[in-house]
Amino acid sequence: MKTTKEKPPAIGTGPVHPESLRDVPLGDLLSGITDRVKLLVVGEVALAKAEIRSDVKSEIAMVRGLGIAAVCALLGLNMLLVAAVFALTAVVPGWAAALMVGAPFLVLGIVVGAIGWARRVAKPLEASRASLKEDLEWMKNRLA
Numbered sequence: 380m381k382t383t384k385e386k387p388p389a390i391g392t393g394p395v396h397p398e399s400l401r402d403v404p405l406g407d408l409l410s411g412i413t414d415r416v417k418l419l420v421v422g423e424v425a426l427a428k429a430e431i432r433s434d435v436k437s438e439i440a441m442v443r444g445l446g447i448a449a450v451c452a453l454l455g456l457n458m459l460l461v462a463a464v465f466a467l468t469a470v471v472p473g474w475a476a477a478l479m480v481g482a483p484f485l486v487l488g489i490v491v492g493a494i495g496w497a498r499r500v501a502k503p504l505e506a507s508r509a510s511l512k513e514d515l516e517w518m519k520n521r522l523a
Contacts, residue, residue: 460484 467476
């Protein structure tokens with residue numbers, strides 16, 4: 380008869396020979412597996428959080444760069460239009476040159492704006508409202 384109880388191998392400390400697990404109670408085995416799964420999940424969540432942080436920082440840098448590029452392109456286009464006005468002043472008065480260069484952009488802006496306005500959602504959440512209305516009618520009929 381043994382007076383000291385041998386401690387079973389610790390689960391989660393590395394590879395264990397199957398023979399050494401024969402005397403380990405099932406509860407301890409399941410507890411060890413649960414602990415390993417929890418550890419794995421915590422590690423995966425930490426990895427995902429770090430990866431998301433890194434990706435978001437990269438995306439913010441990209442958006443910042445594209446924003447600066449868009450502002451520079453807009454300023455460059457503006458200067459080209461001013462140059463076109465100056466070039467036309469040799470042929471027509473300055474006000475007419477500015478009108479000739481600016482009017483097409485004004486018309487284009489109005490047309491694109493009208494198209495964009497026509498594409499707006501006129502009745503937001505239409506399907507959800509209809510479904511909710513059906514559900515309310517169904518409830519009224521069931522309770523009546």
